[in-house]
Amino acid sequence: MTLKFYEFTGEYYALIKAYSKEEAVEYYQENVCDTNSPVIQVTMQYAWQKFKPSLGEVTIEDFVENEVEILLIDPNL
Structure with missing residues (x-):
């Protein structure tokens, strides 16, 4: 099974892979x-493209790792 990417644009923004x-x-x-x-x-x-500017301590390996996780989240949380 392959991970896909989902963008949430409601009250709090999030980019999640699942x-x-x-x-x-x-x-x-x-x-x-x-x-x-x-x-x-x-x-x-x-x-x-959304994730890349926030790399910091995170690497491309984290981006493609087969794990359900939040890639980006609203900074107001």
């Missing part, structure tokens, strides 16, 4: 905000 939209929504609600948020699947290239 195996399915349902898994991404569940992860968002558990770790970011428990409300419903508009979510769309985005390409890996789009996700990388």
